[in-house]
Amino acid sequence: MEIADLAKLNTLVLWAAFAVALVFGFIAQRTHFCTMGAISDIVNMGDWTRMRMWGMAVGIAMIGFYSMAWLGWIDPAQSIYTGPRVIWLSAMLGGALFGFGMVLASGCGSKTLVRIGAGSLKSLVVFFVMGIAAFATLRGVTAVLRVNTVDTVSFNMASGSALPAWLATVVGSAPAFTGLLFALVVGGALVVWALLGRDFRTGNNLLGGIGLGLVVSAMWWVSGRLGFVAEHPETLDAVFLGSNTGRMDALTFTAPMAYTLDWFIFFSDTSKVLTFGTVTVVGMVVGAFACAMLEGSFRWEGFRSTQDTALHMAGAVCMGVGGVTALGCTVGQGMSGLSTLSLTSIIAVTGIVLGAIGGFRFQIWLLDRE
DSSP states (O other): OOOHHHHHHHHHHHHHHHHHHHHHHHHHHHHHHOOHHHHHHHHOOOOOHHHHHHHHHHHHHHHHHHHHHHSSSSGGGGGGGGGSOOOOHHHHHHHHHHHHHHHHSSSOOHHHHHHHHHTBBBHHHHHHHHHHHHHHHHHHHHHHHHHHHGGGOOOOOOOOOOOOHHHHHHHOOOOHHHHHHHHHHHHHHHHHHHHOOOGGHHHHIIIIIHHHHHHHHHHOOOOOOOOISOTTTTOOOEEETTTTSSSSSSSSHHHHHHHHHHHTTTOOOOOOOOOOHHEEEEEEEEHHHHHHHHHHHHOBBSSSSSHHHHHHHHHHHHHHHHHHHHTTTTTTIIIHHTTTBBHHHHHHHHHHHHHHHHHHHHHHHHHHHH
């Protein structure tokens, strides 16, 4: 492959990632998909409908991911979620911090981008604060604290942290077949569980569950199949085009918010180029905006009070720090990560749920004080 061909392929990968993220934003706006909202519905009303949508999306993403691995289209070991080192303390504490923050900020990173597209100026403030906090945790003062504390606590899994790979080693079976079988059982169970809910079986809920599951799978294909070059013409190394991590990327929004701010601020620096994460952030906003305009739900929204502003900004900081520490958000770890059946992702999602429950209790305490 020539350099010119490589540049064209890189452009194609970025456009494809943008398009897939646009579809995610459109569906999320149309179906009111929200992980925090799903947890809130359960805690406050005992309603599992939105959680069933989330479960179906994760189940379909699992099946999609390991179907592509079985076909040889992608390599599960090339994801950041499936590495041999399990930073369990970072995943748990970072996830809890993220979950607590998303309650204060009225939604996770993906919901923030969707709300920006629908006209929320509150979410625009959350985006900037969260992006700065995330960048500091990637490379700044909180990054030093993260690397020297929680990231030092870990254990290794020689076959990688994806449970199917571990199981394949234990039973001595082919990893690709074990992965597909594991995904069909676990992912299929989630899909069936979702469909068993009588109130769940509506057009919107099915669109959210099936559509977003397929979107997550499509993003794995874009990065791991379309964007994979086995031999770079200059370095002769294998590369994933447009990747921020140097590995197979998927949908996630905490670190990409930082990359987006970095690209805008240093736009004139030719070393700063568009990446997978940056275009997916923009695609989410554009998709939500298109849906909001089509359905007539676009509305400008601002903060109600000083306390409302302070809580949203504090929540944004928690999400930025927590999301990077946990290696992902409710979409990064909660959908993309879980689709790989990674132990680290399971720990991070557990932390997010516990943090969110703590956030709801904190809100109740604030209301009782008032």
